[in-house]
Amino acid sequence: MARSRVLGADIDAAGGGSGARGILACACAGPGSPRASAAGAAAWNPRCLGLSCRAFPRAAAGTTNLTDRIAKDRLEKLEALRAKGVPPYPARVPSPEPIAGCLAGFEARIGQTVTVAGRLTQVRDFGKLRFSHLLDRSASIQVGFQRDRLPGFWEDRRLVEANDHVVVTGELGRTQKGEPTVWATQVVLASKTLRHAPEKWHGLQDVETRYRMRYVDLFTNPDVRKVFVTRARVLDTVRAFFNGHGYVEVETPILQSIFGGATARPFKTHHNALDMELYLRIAPELYLKRLLVGGLERVYEIGRVFRNEGISPRHNPEFTMLESYEAYADYRTIMARVEGLFALLCERVLGGNTVVRFRGREYDLRPPFRKVRYLDLFAEHNGGLDFFDARAVRARAADLGLASAGLPDEKVANDVFEATCEKTLDGPVFVHDYPVAICPLAKAADHDPRIAERFELFVAGMEVGNAFSELNDPVDQERRFRAQLEHHDEESPSELDVDYVTALEYGMPPAGGLGIGMDRLTMLLTDSASIRDVVFFPLLRRVAAPDVGLETAGDPGTQAPAGG
RNA sequence: GGGGGCGUAGCUCAGCGGUAGAGCAGCGGCCUUUUAAGCCGUUGGUCGUAGGUUCGACCCCUACCGCCCUCACCA
Numbered sequence: 001m002a003r004s005r006v007l008g009a010d011i012d013a014a015g016g017g018s019g020a021r022g023i024l025a026c027a028c029a030g031p032g033s034p035r036a037s038a039a040g041a042a043a044w045n046p047r048c049l050g051l052s053c054r055a056f057p058r059a060a061a062g063t064t065n066l067t068d069r070i071a072k073d074r075l076e077k078l079e080a081l082r083a084k085g086v087p088p089y090p091a092r093v094p095s096p097e098p099i100a101g102c103l104a105g106f107e108a109r110i111g112q113t114v115t116v117a118g119r120l121t122q123v124r125d126f127g128k129l130r131f132s133h134l135l136d137r138s139a140s141i142q143v144g145f146q147r148d149r150l151p152g153f154w155e156d157r158r159l160v161e162a163n164d165h166v167v168v169t170g171e172l173g174r175t176q177k178g179e180p181t182v183w184a185t186q187v188v189l190a191s192k193t194l195r196h197a198p199e200k201w202h203g204l205q206d207v208e209t210r211y212r213m214r215y216v217d218l219f220t221n222p223d224v225r226k227v228f229v230t231r232a233r234v235l236d237t238v239r240a241f242f243n244g245h246g247y248v249e250v251e252t253p254i255l256q257s258i259f260g261g262a263t264a265r266p267f268k269t270h271h272n273a274l275d276m277e278l279y280l281r282i283a284p285e286l287y288l289k290r291l292l293v294g295g296l297e298r299v300y301e302i303g304r305v306f307r308n309e310g311i312s313p314r315h316n317p318e319f320t321m322l323e324s325y326e327a328y329a330d331y332r333t334i335m336a337r338v339e340g341l342f343a344l345l346c347e348r349v350l351g352g353n354t355v356v357r358f359r360g361r362e363y364d365l366r367p368p369f370r371k372v373r374y375l376d377l378f379a380e381h382n383g384g385l386d387f388f389d390a391r392a393v394r395a396r397a398a399d400l401g402l403a404s405a406g407l408p409d410e411k412v413a414n415d416v417f418e419a420t421c422e423k424t425l426d427g428p429v430f431v432h433d434y435p436v437a438i439c440p441l442a443k444a445a446d447h448d449p450r451i452a453e454r455f456e457l458f459v460a461g462m463e464v465g466n467a468f469s470e471l472n473d474p475v476d477q478e479r480r481f482r483a484q485l486e487h488h489d490e491e492s493p494s495e496l497d498v499d500y501v502t503a504l505e506y507g508m509p510p511a512g513g514l515g516i517g518m519d520r521l522t523m524l525l526t527d528s529a530s531i532r533d534v535v536f537f538p539l540l541r542r543v544a545a546p547d548v549g550l551e552t553a554g555d556p557g558t559q560a561p562a563g564g
Numbered sequence: 565g566g567g568g569g570c571g572u573a574g575c576u577c578a579g580c581g582g583u584a585g586a587g588c589a590g591c592g593g594c595c596u597u598u599u600a601a602g603c604c605g606u607u608g609g610u611c612g613u614a615g616g617u618u619c620g621a622c623c624c625c626u627a628c629c630g631c632c633c634u635c636a637c638c639a
Contacts, residue, residue, distance in 0.1 A: 073590060073607095126602090127595035146596070162589075175597045199575040199588050201600050206575085208631040220575095264638065309638055310565095319639075403636095463639055491638090517639050530632095531639095543630060 074194045077159045081192065084156065088192035093117070093167045100138035102172060106180050109172050116141065116182060117167040117190060119219060120160070122200050130157060134168060134182070135219070142181045143168050153187050165191035212543075214536050224533075230349060231522045231534055235302060237348045238322055238518070241341045247298040247324060252287035254280060254304065258497045261285030261441070264307040265490045267317075280306035285441065285513070286500045288325050289470060292511050293503045300324035302518065313530040314462060317539050320518040329512035330469040331453045335430060338457060338465055338514065339367030342428070349525055357527050358460050361426070365524075369428040369457070374417070377431060381420040387413050387435055388450065410437035425458035432456075440480045442468035443510075457516075459524055467514040474504035 081088045096117035102109065118136035120143075128147035133140050147154040160166060170184040198204040203220045210217040210224075217224050239249065257276065259266040261283030269278050284301050291299045305321045326333065342365050346354045354366035378387050382396055390409040393416060402415050413435070425431065432455035436444045439452035453469035471477055478501045484492045522534040532538035 122599070122601095124598050124601055125595085126598045129596045129598070131598050131601085133599080142599070144597075148596080158591095175599085177597070177599080179597085179599065181597085196574040196589055199577095201588070202576045204575070205577095206571090206631085208571090209575095211631085262639085305639090307638070310636080312638085313633085315638060321639080466639080515639080520639070541630065 074192075074196075077161070078192050078194065080156070081159050081189065084159075086159075086189060088189060090188075090190065093188050093190045094169065096136070096167055098138040099134065099136045099141045102141060102182070103139055103180060106172065110174065112172050113169065113185070114172055114182060115167060115169045116143075118165065119193075120162050120164050120166055121197070123162045128154075131181075132162070134166070142175070142179050143170065144173075144175070144181045144183045145187070146183065149183065149185060150187065153184075160187065160189055163193040163195065163197040164189060165193070208540070211532055211538050211540055227522075227526045227528060227534060228536065230526050231518075233349050234345065234522050234525060235320075235518060237345055238302065238341065238516075240348070241344050242298075242300045242324055245298065245326075245337070247300045247326070248296055250288070250291060250296070250299045250301050251303065252284045252291075252301060254306075256281050256287075258493050258495060260493050260497050260500070262305075262307075263440075263491045265309055267306050267308045282307050283321065283515070284323050285515070286497060288323055289508060289511070289513070290500065290503045292325055292327055292470075293506050293508045297327040297509070298325070311539065313532070314520065316519065316531050316535050319531070319535070322516045322518055323514065325470065325511050325513045327509040327511045330510065331432070331455055331467055331512050334467040334512035334514050335371075335432075335455055337512075338430075338467070338516075339369060341516075342367055342369075345521075345525065356525060358524055359527075359529055361460065363426070363428065363459055363524070365428060365459075369430055371430045371432060371455075373433045374431050374435070375433065375451075377421045378413075378417050381424065382416060385416075387417075408437075410435055414438050422458070422463075423461050425461055427457070427459040427461075428464075429458050430455045431458060439468060440484060441471050441477075443471045443473075462520055462524075463517075464520050464524065465514060465516040467512065470508070470511045470513045472504055472508040472510060474501050477501055477504055 078088050094115050094117075096115050099116050099118065102114050102116060116134060116136065118134040118140075121133045121135055121140070124131040130145040132143050132145070134143050145153065145157060150157075153160075167188040167190050168182055168184045169186040169188075170182040173181055173183050175181050198216060198220050204210055204213075204217050210221075218228070219225075243249070255269070255271070255278045257278055259279040259282050261281075262285070264282040266279040266282050269280060270276070271278055283305055284303060288299055288301060300322060301324075302320060302322050304318050306318045307315075308317065309315065311317065324334075324337075326337070329337075346352065346365055350356065350365075355362050355364050357363075375387050379385060385392055385396055387393065390413075393409070393413045397412050397416050400416060400419050402412070402419060407415075421431075433445070434442070434452045434454040434456075436442065436450055436452040439454050442452035442454040445451040445453050455467055456463055457465035457467075471480070478496070481496050481501070485494075485496065519531050519534050522528070523531060526534060528534050
């Protein structure tokens with residue numbers, strides 16, 4: 001049985017440590033083991049002057065190892081740990097229980113021995129005592145290290161420091177001030193950290209660093225973790241809602257040879273083996289409606305879509321969209337669905353609250369929501385102007401300073417709408433019955449061919465949802481596609497989606513469809529001002545990487561074969 | 565793409581045409597109930613990058629890089 005040297009005392013490593021004190025060492029590579037020797041055989045890195053810093057095999061003379069750039073005292077500690085036979089990155093450690101579980105019903109558990117694990121924060125030395133907080137996914141608890149209970153650990157306590165991951169076994173108790181505390185009887189280093197933690201009080205504030213190094217942002221700023229947990233809860237609730245109404249969750253192609261289902265510029269890519277141009281989808285819509293033709297009747301997809309357009313606090317080039325389609329329903333059914341969804345979100349995400357704060361204002365998300373017709377809104381904010389009076393609308397656009405030359409009438413009119421109406425839509429409010437000309441995939445109302453059965457949900461002036469009675473007339477659909485092709489631009493497909501029209505020719509049941517931006521919905525429910533605050537890794541410009549002494553990495557799309 | 569702002573130690577931030585500063589973190593010392601612990605001492609900088617003006621530039625000017633806000637496009 002392997003025995004490893006432990007800080008201050010020898011213990012039976014594989015035996016796990018009942019009664020063992022100090023840092024537990026696993027029975028894996030110590031400094032004398034073959035594996036450790038292999039690593040140690042590499043050149044000593046000249047940049048670690050004076051340090052007992054074992055260079056990585058890759059770091060030949062003249063090159064800079066990435067880890068050479070970091071605080072030398074941490075590297076010194078790392079090597080000191082190895083020299084003492086304490087693996088800084090052990091393969092396995094004792095299994096912990098969640099800290100939140102220790103804190104629940106704490107009084108009754110005082111005196112019990114628990115094993116908890118996490119990242120050490122805010123180490124406080126106090127003579128022959130040392131306190132720290134231990135943070136795991138569930139909560140944070142104080143750990144007390146006492147010299148007299150941890151003689152082996154105490155001598156080398158400084159080798160384990162703030163930001164390291166540790167597993168602590170100890171007795172639950174309180175301090176004189178009443179703070180719940182694990183009084184450690186055994187400390188196992190789980191993972192040595194080579195970087196300093198950000199400032200303990202202010203955390204990581206620099207916005208750019210927070211986005212680029214979200215991993216630091218997450219363990220440093222509790223509110224950020226909360227936002228992303230809420231985001232997961234939102235997605236979970238959306239799934240629960242649609243599953244509860246008999247919908248089936250599906251996945252459709254992201255790589256599409258013809259893009260459609262929205263008006264947006266796509267990203268282009270290329271498949272090598274097929275030598276085929278492809279687009280990253282701007283919407284899953286046309287594939288989901290093919291599934292209606294296929295008889296699935298109620299489908300939804302929550303997935304990433306990609307739009308090659310500007311970036312703003314409300315726009316990320318990739319974002320997560322919910323789209324749902326329900327056969328034998330129309331946009332009124334879907335309006336009721338949206339209200340039902342928001343009721344469930346209030347219940348499950350907001351814990352029964354219905355009022356959210358967003359950008360300094362409050363919004364009551366309790367359904368039913370206000371409903372207003374597009375054309376009424378248009379007239380109201382433009383002195384009674386008729387949307388379909390092209391000449392008057394163009395004059396109004398000119399008054400507003402909007403460019404209209406060369407644009408179709410309905411586009412100009414919609415620009416006027418957006419300029420004059422959208423900002424007034426505090427909401428939540430459904431705007432419904434849109435001009436059909438700006439809705440190429442929506443069905444016209446039976447009573448008025450100029451009106452599309454469509455609504456959008458606005459909250460805080462932000463478009464959150466979009467729905468309509470789906471166009472299922474193949475002849476009409478082909479005509480509208482052809483009209484799009486006539487004034488073709490980068491936002492429209494350059495060819496007719498023949499297969500989609502064919503699918504409609506096989507018969508799509510009348511259906512109501514819905515799209516909701518999951519990122520914006522999360523923004524609303526977490527009071528996040530920017531979409532970048534609800535996306536883990538928002539797209540940023542690439543910055544020059546530090547010189548790591550390697551040959552130029554090839555184009556990832558045409559990388560060299562693995563063997564060569 | 566236009567306009568405005570920002571970039572100084574690992575982190576949070578001061579600074580000023582005349583030798584680069586503080587707090588936290590780190591390192592050394594004291595303290596067995598601290599908790600933004602405290603006290604004493606101390607290490608740490610290509611002031612985003614490159615030019616220019618100047619006797620002298622972190623500071624003034626120009627260009628570039630990156631981020632934020634805003635307008636335009638969009639969800």
